[in-house]
Amino acid sequence: MPDRSSPDTAPLPLELQLDHVEFYVADLAAELTRLTTEYGFDLLVPPTERGGTAERCVSALVGQAAVRLLLTQPLAAGHPATDYLARHDDGVAALALRVPDATAAYRTLTGRGADGLRPPQAVDGCVTAVVGAFGDVVHTLIERGPDVPADRIPGLPDAAPADQGPTLDADAVGLRSVDHFAVCVPSGELRETVRRYCEVFDFRMIFEERIEVGALGMDSMVVQSPDHSVTLTLIEPLTPDAGGQIASFLADHGGAGVQHVAFSSQDAVHSVATMAARGVPFLRTPAAYFDALPARLTPLRHSLDQLRELNLLVDQDHDGQLFQIFTRSRHPRGTFFFEVIERIRARNFGSNNIRALYEAVELQRNASEVAG
Secondary structure, three states: OOOOOOOOOOOOOOOOEEEEEEEEOOOHHHHHHHHHHOOOOEEEEEEEEEOOOOOOEEEEEEEEOOEEEEEEEEOOOOOHHHHHHHHHOOEEEEEEEEOOOHHHHHHHHHHOOOOEEEEEEEEOOEEEEEEEEEOOEEEEEEEEOOOOOOOOOOOOOOOOOOOOOOOOOHHHOOEEEEEEEEEEOOOOOHHHHHHHHHHHOOOEEEEEEEEEEOOEEEEEEEEEOOOOOOEEEEEEEOOOOOOOHHHHHHHHHOOOEEEEEEEEEOOHHHHHHHHHHOOOOEOOOOHHHHHHHHHHOOOOOOOHHHHHHHOOEEEEOOOOEEEEEEEOOOOOOOOOEEEEEEEEEOOOOOHHHHHHHHHHHHHHHHHHHHHO
């Protein structure tokens, strides 16, 4: 590839697209089994050792429709996954961004104030670089040459077609893409994080809301890349000493990080029913939520009985509706989990469901007290 590192080269406009999500894991074999068996991902690249002696690791790539997840287990103390796992256990370590020119993008981003963690380097027909994101999560910039396969990860063999090898049919589950990442940040850091993504990465803020339920609550702001392929729902607790799920995540995770990854589906009922049959545990929804639902809205798709049976939540905004559900966390610290979401034109992120769930829990609690 040509050398574009000359300071005389004018920086190109940023073109950032979500390429893949890298997880650091302590047990690669177990995670591969879970994702391929329960979530229906195809094994695109089998476990392969890569890296030098000091940063030796084993990685594998799985995919489903437009989703690509890279799983990496460290084999040497010098690999960054070793420290990451000690601080957080398994979790999202990198949101890889595909760019037309990694050298120019790195120079532009660092010139705007991004932390440059690894300058551009060429390997296997690709140029990669790394900049800071939030907490211990980074953005890997990846540029592939015109003749390089679209799924190539430097240091790994080319990805096999989805119909080769011992894979499962991805369409049986029907996850299509990454809808958004939910990111928890400490109290007081939300607006600075949003400013940095808007001014450094050319993202724009598309949604802002404060959710208060009694003494609990959170502030959230959503930023999105220009091509809409990367959406970050950034969340902070209302106060430094506030309780609730966001504060619990920050304490248990050990600082800012990705709380969950939301996968889009064209048919949430089909996807969730299939995943549940394969062993994916989902959070249960109080019966009071569905009892109160007809007074709140009429689902545009799926019956109330289907939603109740599968514990699917439904929300709406001025543009349409969304159906969503969260998996039960099986993380060692109970922090990370996944979400399945189906949108019928809706642009929001289910904030009304948070209020409705709190109210349903309160109704259920009061009913139990009366019955007692």
